[in-house]
Amino acid sequence: MGVRILSGEAGACLYDSVTDWAFGPLFASEEQAEAFCAWHREHYAEDVRQLTDAELQARYRACLAALAVTCPRCGAATTLEREGKQWVYAGHDAPGGAYCRMSGEEDWSKVGS
Numbered sequence: 001m002g003v004r005i006l007s008g009e010a011g012a013c014l015y016d017s018v019t020d021w022a023f024g025p026l027f028a029s030e031e032q033a034e035a036f037c038a039w040h041r042e043h044y045a046e047d048v049r050q051l052t053d054a055e056l057q058a059r060y061r062a063c064l065a066a067l068a069v070t071c072p073r074c075g076a077a078t079t080l081e082r083e084g085k086q087w088v089y090a091g092h093d094a095p096g097g098a099y100c101r102m103s104g105e106e107d108w109s110k111v112g113s
């Protein structure tokens, strides 16, 4: 019960599993939707389901701005991800279903911070 993420080819969105009601922005990926939820929990006590569309839109923009990062490998605009208690950059979905991944030797954990 609670906020869940529905994802597909077009991206991902949030829905309330209690009411089966989708809401909020279309995220670029499931990872980005997860990052938004983690970021929101970290910054606000309220449940995202209680926000008005305008409030949610403002927080979505603030989140994207806070987590925005440019991929050092290909230059794509993407976002940091939550890993444990840290925001890290590991890679991002790339066109054609590929994944642009940082290799193990590269430490990108400081990117964007």
Ligand SMILES: [Zn+2]
Pocket: 071, 072, 073, 074, 075, 076, 092, 100
């Ligand atoms: Zn990349």
